[in-house]
Amino acid sequence: MTQADFVSLVMPFKDKVFRLAKRLLVSREEAEDATQEILLKLWKNKQKISDYKNVEAFSMTMTKNFCLDRLKSKQAQNLKIVHSNYQDKGHSSLQKQVEARDSVDWVSSIIETLPEQQQIIVQLRDIEQYDFAEISKMLDMNETAIRVALSRARKTIREQLTKTHSYGIK
Amino acid sequence: MVLNSIEKLLEKYDNAETTLQEEAQLRAYFAGDNVASHLESYKPLFIYFANTQQEAFTKDVPLNTKKKTNFYQWISVAAAAVIMLGIMVPQMWNSPTYSQEEMELYNKTKNALAFMSSNFNEGASSINVLEMASDNFNAGMYKANFVKEFGKTTNKFLK
Known part of the structure; x- marks a missing residue:
């Protein structure tokens, strides 16, 4: 496999890998590093790549595991600060809430308050628009469990959104 | 009528029962301008999904670094070998070759020194x-x- 082959293989889903990484790691730099790491891992194993049935699904699984490891690891100590910063946005000053209300970024901070599992599912379904079969392959979960988690996540997001929306009207 | 079906779709959406096509329909509806006022709160959600989808990975991945360093490492090894050969080979070839004249001079000097030494012993x-x-x-x-x-x-x- 030449470099050009590899690039054309990876091209369609490298942004998806990046976005999933960014969803979990929050900071853009961290997500870029993670994506780079994952693409390099794929490149190193390029001989084995033809054995994988679905390189894209495989990469997404790898990304998920890598990012969760990253969050658990020592390096995540720095990320913690970023996380709490974002959570703070949700509960703190009225000023910030008002600022965020109109902006679409607000959705992003609501999603950040969800459990990691639900974040991943929302990312894969609502943003990347994978069908449930693919998601179940990537996450190694059955489809019903995914639907349940997704439904919970969507309801939480909607609740938060309507709450802020009505605050905004009053 | 449209509103009705959108409301139904949203309910299905919250229960995670919508198909990808139906979700695309919702996205299209909320991307438009005439969103019903009581559904306004959903708008940022779908706009956010659409926006996030545009985000791209722009960093370059240095795919060949490893290969290159290997290549340069081997070049340095080859260079060291060439230098060593360059020093050793001429030394090995040049040492045993003396011209006829040089050998003659050498023998003469040797004889002269031997003669001197024997005289010295006599003394x-x-x-x-x-x-x-x-x-x-x-x-x-x-x-x-x-x-x-x-x-x-x-x-x-x-x-």
Whole structure:
């Protein structure tokens, strides 16, 4: 496999890998590093790549595991600060809430308050628009469990959104 | 009518029962301008989904770094080998070759040095002879002492 082959293989889903990484790691730099790491891992194993049935699904699984490891690891100590910063946005000053209300970024901070599992599912379904079969392959979960988690996540997001929306009207 | 079906779709959406096509329909509806006021709160959600989808990974991935360093490492090894050969090979070839003239000069010098050394040894042996003479002389001196002693005693008698 030449470099050009590899690039054309990876091209369609490298942004998806990046976005999933960014969803979990929050900071853009961290997500870029993670994506780079994952693409390099794929490149190193390029001989084995033809054995994988679905390189894209495989990469997404790898990304998920890598990012969760990253969050658990020592390096995540720095990320913690970023996380709490974002959570703070949700509960703190009225000023910030008002600022965020109109902006679409607000959705992003609501999603950040969800459990990691639900974040991943929302990312894969609502943003990347994978069908449930693919998601179940990537996450190694059955489809019903995914639907349940997704439904919970969507309801939480909607609740938060309507709450802020009505605050905004009053 | 449209509103009705959108509301139904949203309910299905919240229960995670919508298909991808239905979700695309919702996205299209909320991307438009005439969103019903009581559904306004959903708008940022779907706009956010659409926006996030545009985000791209722009960093370059250095795919070939590893290969390149390997290549340069081997080049440095080859260079070291070439330099070592360059120093050693001329030394090994040049040392045994002397011209006829040089050999002749060498032999002549060797002979001259050998001749000098043999003369020197001869000189050293003649010094040995002198040493022997000096020994004899010392023995003579010793005997002369007896005569002196004898002279002393005769002088005492004469007194």
